[in-house]
Amino acid sequence: MDLLEYQVKEWFGQMGIPVLPSQRIDHPTDLKRLKIRYPIVLKSQVHAVERAKVGGVRIVETTIDAIAAAQNIFNLPIWGELPEVLLAESKYDAKEEFYLAVVLDTALCRPVLLGCKDPDLDGDSAEEKMQHVVVDQEFSPFYARRLALKMGLQGELIQSVSDVVEKMYQLFIQKDLDLVEIHPLAINTAGQIMALNGQVRVNERAINRHPEIAKMANKMVGRSHFANGNGSLDKLDHLEQDGQIAILGNGTGSVLTMLDLVTYAGGQISTALNLRHSFLTDTLPTTFGDRLAKSLKTLANDKNTQVILLNFLGTVPQASEALDIISKFLELDTTTQTNISRSNGNRIRYEEHFPRLVLRLAGSDFNSYKKHLATLKTAKDTLIIVENLDEAVTEAVRLAKLPAYRK
Structure with missing residues (x-):
């Protein structure tokens, strides 16, 4: 779980790390x-x-x-x-800017201190410029000072930067974090240092050990209607907004791409879910299929969501299981259609809300599944299958603007 900057700055201030x-x-x-x-x-x-x-x-x-x-x-x-x-x-006028971080190295199973005098790091040069110190024993100020020396700092900067690194490490340990980053740490003409921006990543498995962090997590992942009665999406890696289109993707890139495309096409997002990630707070193992089934079920009961846009790009884990789950989900629609009540003669209304489904399937592995899904009997516009993502987004936005099912 990544904190927002204002939350990071609050933690920095509590630890004595200088902030504006x-x-x-x-x-x-x-x-x-x-x-x-x-x-x-x-x-x-x-x-x-x-x-x-x-x-x-x-x-x-x-x-x-x-x-x-x-x-x-x-x-x-x-x-x-x-x-x-x-x-x-x-506003702060910086003369110099540095990069500092404390990160958990999962290969070494040890914390590592990182530092660089050049904050403008890119993928090609980051490894060459970055200095690191592995904390292989009980932490002492020696480790922080060693990093400052390896960075090439001199004079009073050695002590002031070392103090910041030491406080970053204390925060890292106290809160069970995966990452504490200051990017940049700025120095003005008077030699004063200031953390201008920072990032904190909480270890997912440690959230429930800290009541204050668990409270923050619940607000971040369940801040609207899902938190109070429409299922368990609060346990999924997701983003919520007030819209009509729900996004389901099988990777961070997939979800972010759809978010931008839907927004630029004039659509409004209700929920964005990355199904490749496990639950945020649940320590029990889950599969891609588990998360897909839970997401579809919850979204079907969400009255704000009118369209579900799925993006499967040929790399879906247990593809056959995932498509079976979608088939069963669509079968609920035909059940819903027959479960009608009549009043005042021929007046018909749906007993349940059922969102429309736009499914983008790209890749030869999905050819047989496309044929199977196309044979399912659904209401008009309940299911649309396309291969092109832009076309899928266009259809989702179009459907979201149609009159919604009565609830």
Whole structure:
């Protein structure tokens, strides 16, 4: 579970890691009661790492400009995610910027300290530039100081950066984390250091050992209607918004691509689920089929979801089982159609809500399943099977704009 920046900064402040004066913004009008001085930086609180490049970070000088900028950011989807919160933070003039991290190395089964004097890391140069120190015994300040020396730091910076690394490690251990990252750690002309941005990743299996983290997790994964009575989607790796189209994908790339395509096509997302991930808080093992069946069942009972868009790109685990689950799901539709009641003569209404299903199947492995699904008897527009993703998105958006089934 990745925390949002404002949550990370709260933890940093509690540990004594230097952070800028900031204020959480839940609505643009909160800026009328801003307690920090201008100029400020407004930051979209989403999980996307490149939010600044698409307008999710703005520097403003006045309250009027801040409110206008906040309104734009609140309505700006980044990788399909709309922010529910913004962070208003004092502007900071950095002379130098570093990268620091404490990460769990699963191969070594040990924490590793990472540091680099160049925060602009890319895939090709990161390994060459990065310095690391393996914490192979009980932690002591020696490890943090060793990292600072390997980074080539000198003078007072050695001690100040070492202190930050030590506090990062304490946070890492106290909260059972997989990652604590400061990117960047900035130094101004006076030699003061400041954590301008950070990332914290909580170990999934440790969430229930920390009541305060479990509470945060429940809010993050079940913050709307699913949390209070429509099933168990709170245990799936997912994103929720107020829309009509639910997305099911078999990988992070699949889900993110669909989020962007649906948004750009004018559609509104209700739920996005990455079925390749296991449950967030449940320690029992599950299969891809388990998560698919649970998702379809829950979404069928969600009155906000009018269309379910599935994207299977030839790499679905247990493909035959997954397609059988979809077949059984569609059979529920025919059952629903016959389960009608009549009143006032010929007036007919559905007893249950049943979403339309757009299934994108790409790959020769699915050819036989396409033929089988095409033979199933369903209501008009209940099932649409396509191979092209753009076409699937277009169909999903079109169906979402049609009159919904009566509930």
